[in-house]
Amino acid sequence: MPELTPVPLPVPLPVPLPAGTPDAGSGHPKLAELIAVLAQLRAPGGCAWDLEQTHESLVKHLIEETHELVDAIDCGSRDELLEELGDVLYQVIFHADIAAHYADAPFDLEDVAAHMTAKMVGRHPHVFAEAREHTAADVVAAWDDLKAREKPTRTSVLDGIPQSLPSLLLADKLLGRAAKVGLSVPDAAAQPAQAAATRPPVTVADEAELGALLLSIVGAARVAGFDAERALRSALRELQRGIRAVEATATAAAAATAAAAATAAATATATAELAP
Numbered sequence: 001m002p003e004l005t006p007v008p009l010p011v012p013l014p015v016p017l018p019a020g021t022p023d024a025g026s027g028h029p030k031l032a033e034l035i036a037v038l039a040q041l042r043a044p045g046g047c048a049w050d051l052e053q054t055h056e057s058l059v060k061h062l063i064e065e066t067h068e069l070v071d072a073i074d075c076g077s078r079d080e081l082l083e084e085l086g087d088v089l090y091q092v093i094f095h096a097d098i099a100a101h102y103a104d105a106p107f108d109l110e111d112v113a114a115h116m117t118a119k120m121v122g123r124h125p126h127v128f129a130e131a132r133e134h135t136a137a138d139v140v141a142a143w144d145d146l147k148a149r150e151k152p153t154r155t156s157v158l159d160g161i162p163q164s165l166p167s168l169l170l171a172d173k174l175l176g177r178a179a180k181v182g183l184s185v186p187d188a189a190a191q192p193a194q195a196a197a198t199r200p201p202v203t204v205a206d207e208a209e210l211g212a213l214l215l216s217i218v219g220a221a222r223v224a225g226f227d228a229e230r231a232l233r234s235a236l237r238e239l240q241r242g243i244r245a246v247e248a249t250a251t252a253a254a255a256a257t258a259a260a261a262a263t264a265a266a267t268a269t270a271t272a273e274l275a276p
Contacts, residue, residue, distance in 0.1 A: 035109065038093050055095055062091045122146065156247055157181055158240055167232045168214075174239050181246045185239065 041050040069084040076084070093109060100108035123146050125131035126139065133139045154160060157177040165173065178185055204210040221228040 034090070035093055035097075038090070038097055042097055050094075053094070053098065055098060058091065058094060058098075062088075062095075065091055119150075122150070156244060158243055167229055167236065171232060171236055174236055174243070178239060178243050181243055181250070183243055183246050 038050075041047045043051075065084070065087040069081075069088050072080040072084040092112070096107070096109040096112050100106050121128045123143055125146075126133040126142070131142065133142050148154070151160070157180050158174075161170070161173055161177070163170070175185060202213070204213060218228045221231065
């Protein structure tokens, strides 16, 4: 994101609700109140810390709040989930308020919501248009196709994957993308004969067993003095290189086929012109 200079916030106190903010009769009065609270905190005479924040300075807080939300989902109570959802929501409102005061190309929470609404409607033609997807697999396939049309500048299945994802989540994502280009990643059963003789195929019955297996692998790495995180990320970099190599080969083959077809068409045309 380019560095944009926020303009001063000419918001008087008390802070009125911004134009387009849901009012008390809209069914979301507390959301409007939260937006107004943030606006007042970032107004002249408000909180100096809030006014100084940027997208970049808030990243660590967004990451922390997101992890706390995940914890609440995994093992928290109803009240903890409610609180952590609010913390993440506040981060969204905060970033939108910062963007609303850019000197160039500002946007606000209404723009964020409008963009997301358009995206969700566009990606669900089976709900909002005439398309019909009958299974979850159909929906996923259609989603990927629609996403590709929305982002034509992406030339690789790897484009758009955040490298900062937790390594296991990144591994799952990359394995899915590898499958899309027809690249299979061998498991222990497909390793060379020597390794296969000492490492039986990995099979797990449920997530509890899988979790224990993963923990034992990390434990073994720790005992051996290896960095499990670094080892997995290194393997994932190799996997990404393999995916890109497959894509490059496919692109070259397609180009060669197109060139051959063009040559054949030109030859046919020339032959036809020379015929008596």
